[in-house]
Amino acid sequence: MLALVDLNGWKLDQLKAVGPQLRIVLRSRIIRNDLRPMSRLSEPELAKEYGVSRQPVREAFITLVNEGLLEVRPQRGTFVRRIDFEAVLNARFVREAVEADIVRKLAATGNSDLISDLRAQIKLQKSVPEGSPERFIELDERFHITLARAAGFAKAWDYLEVIKSQMDRVRFITFEEFQISKLIDQHEKIVDFIEQKTVLRAEEAMRSHLREILNSLPRVQDLYPDYFENSRDISGEI
Amino acid sequence: MLALVDLNGWKLDQLKAVGPQLRIVLRSRIIRNDLRPMSRLSEPELAKEYGVSRQPVREAFITLVNEGLLEVRPQRGTFVRRIDFEAVLNARFVREAVEADIVRKLAATGNSDLISDLRAQIKLQKSVPEGSPERFIELDERFHITLARAAGFAKAWDYLEVIKSQMDRVRFITFEEFQISKLIDQHEKIVDFIEQKTVLRAEEAMRSHLREILNSLPRVQDLYPDYFENSRDISGEI
DNA sequence: ACTTGCATACTTCCATACAAGTCAACACTT
DNA sequence: AAGTGTTGACTTGTATGGAAGTATGCAAGT
Known part of the structure; x- marks a missing residue:
């Protein structure tokens, strides 16, 4: 079985907990402006992209919201925050x-x-x-x-x-x-x-x-x- | 319907998102030494205590881990961190x-x-x-x-x-x-x-x-x- | 042409079920 | 009696289904 999933140049180790890894990956992509301000990040979409379920994605979102990098508007969507x-x-x-x-x-x-x-x-x-x-x-x-x-x-x-x-x-x-x-x-x-x-x-x-x-x-x-x-x-x- | 659930003196507003509220409540309880260092906090237990499911509890845990107040050891348990x-x-x-x-x-x-x-x-x-x-x-x-x-x-x-x-x-x-x-x-x-x-x-x-x-x-x-x-x-x- | 109402397809949030690891007690072997 | 293997009740991590709210496109009425 392949332990590494390579997607968009970012790798995910399926053996460790997925949530924290996603946090780091997404954080890096936002800071490096790979994910641009205002762009939308939907849970199911990213889940599919990285081959995991929605829950770990959601957990990564939460920490990124706390760091001021994401903004989640309930029932509307999750967006990369513009630079404050x-x-x-x-x-x-x-x-x-x-x-x-x-x-x-x-x-x-x-x-x-x-x-x-x-x-x-x-x-x-x-x-x-x-x-x-x-x-x-x-x-x-x-x-x-x-x-x-x-x-x-x-x-x-x-x-x-x-x-x-x-x-x-x-x-x-x-x-x-x-x-x-x-x-x-x-x-x-x-x-x-x-x-x-x-x-x-x-x-x-x-x-x-x-x-x-x-x-x-x-x-x-x-x-x-x-x-x-x-x-x-x-x-x-x- | 009652909008407020009062448990242990901490109230939870069921209309707003539960996760962030739990974060605040637990954070406060830890800082005030109501939840003591080394004590165990199981997800299902707290979920039952506050009348919600495990998921919001879990999400609160994640932010508290980031703040260095909790330590979660996978498949072992979640514990209030001792003061570093x-x-x-x-x-x-x-x-x-x-x-x-x-x-x-x-x-x-x-x-x-x-x-x-x-x-x-x-x-x-x-x-x-x-x-x-x-x-x-x-x-x-x-x-x-x-x-x-x-x-x-x-x-x-x-x-x-x-x-x-x-x-x-x-x-x-x-x-x-x-x-x-x-x-x-x-x-x-x-x-x-x-x-x-x-x-x-x-x-x-x-x-x-x-x-x-x-x-x-x-x-x-x-x-x-x-x-x-x-x-x-x-x-x-x- | 313009507004209004509704159906539909989204979104996040929560609940629940399952998977996998850990630990302790207990029966069994030596 | 001491050590070993196993079972079962825990834990957290992940997956999935449904509930409630929101945006959007289209049809009907003004």
């Missing part, structure tokens, strides 16, 4: 606050192993060809996780992950918008200041790094107004 | 970071309406009799929400709420441990510094206020070692 401008701003704020404190702590204590690890990661980041931002996003993720772990707050990053999805959706839409090299420079500065143990500078470097999305956000919203929930136009009212 | 010491520390860290930034922003801008609102709330807090900490926790919650809202980050508080449940469980266990008057004094200082627009002092006041739980945590863990996941004993290994 407010949610993005709030998520960014939370993330800045937390990561600023993480960097603070790191710069105060200092750790040479950490520094060399980070430097190696930055070298990797520089090796990413300009044309493949997906790879960079992956490395960027790893960079920030490393900081959180080193500060002794790995779980705090887990909390952030849920929040961060709101920001990531924007990143995956804009993609070519952000200049990788600029972000890498900022990473470098953060590491520099941590190494020098200049707490305030390190903190400020992280803060401005995480404020970067604020620059692209208005442009993105202009380019893809339909993807956003709180656009100026109110045409989308029911 | 690490999770508490991480949650506290995140909360301090976020609320520090909130206070920072408030102290920088200033708002007289906010100040008088907060002062009124503090007056209310003072009127709480020493013997009823539940009421104080409620007011404390409101105090912090007010700050978040005023800073324009209401949604950030929603995120915190999920995280905060880990801390709240500790609070509801220790209960008489913390001295209300001390906390109120800290509230007062926070408001004072916001009013005076002394940003650093306000921030520091909030930080030390939120560090308060660190004082009681070791004592609580000593008093109720069975309630914690990362106690020194490793007997609970599977």
Whole structure:
């Protein structure tokens, strides 16, 4: 018997519980804008698509609703939520606050192993060809996780992950918008200041790094107004 | 027909969707230590208790697992998770970071309406009799929400709420441990510094206020070692 | 032409049945 | 008496059927 069902490039392991797997798959598809805002996701349709029953699909929906990625309107349908401008701003704020404190702590204590690890990661980041931002996003993720772990707050990053999805959706839409090299420079500065143990500078470097999305956000919203929930136009009212 | 089913003091509105209601009820019961750590929650049992089928119960379970309050071991049972010491520390860290930034922003801008609102709330807090900490926790919650809202980050508080449940469980266990008057004094200082627009002092006041739980945590863990996941004993290994 | 009413085909939500794993008690063998 | 195998009553995971609400297209009336 085949343990793996491959559909749309996403595989499902039929031996483990299906619900949680679907949650991850759908979550990823939404964040990566494979499932577009406003598009409809019907339970029976997805169930058929993945070769399972409606119940696990439904359970995946529930968690995605809690993460603000789906909206289920009873007896009407389930839809991919448009990006909530407010949610993005709030998520960014939370993330800045937390990561600023993480960097603070790191710069105060200092750790040479950490520094060399980070430097190696930055070298990797520089090796990413300009044309493949997906790879960079992956490395960027790893960079920030490393900081959180080193500060002794790995779980705090887990909390952030849920929040961060709101920001990531924007990143995956804009993609070519952000200049990788600029972000890498900022990473470098953060590491520099941590190494020098200049707490305030390190903190400020992280803060401005995480404020970067604020620059692209208005442009993105202009380019893809339909993807956003709180656009100026109110045409989308029911 | 009766729209309300009252069981164990928790009411269920049969007209709205049952799943989300159960989520709230069970969440509350866990945080308030009505459902104790390690205790077993079987789906059919709760279903019967609330007069619904297993499915909504199950859906409530899923979100509570995501919040780290339940643990479901397939084919074995569903259990109230013990309090994860690490999770508490991480949650506290995140909360301090976020609320520090909130206070920072408030102290920088200033708002007289906010100040008088907060002062009124503090007056209310003072009127709480020493013997009823539940009421104080409620007011404390409101105090912090007010700050978040005023800073324009209401949604950030929603995120915190999920995280905060880990801390709240500790609070509801220790209960008489913390001295209300001390906390109120800290509230007062926070408001004072916001009013005076002394940003650093306000921030520091909030930080030390939120560090308060660190004082009681070791004592609580000593008093109720069975309630914690990362106690020194490793007997609970599977 | 335009509105109104209804039939139909959807949707989610809940209830129920079945499948598969786990655990404990008990009978049986050694 | 100690160990082993089996049975049966549990658990959660999945599948499926029905209930209630919603949108849509069409026919009939104004």
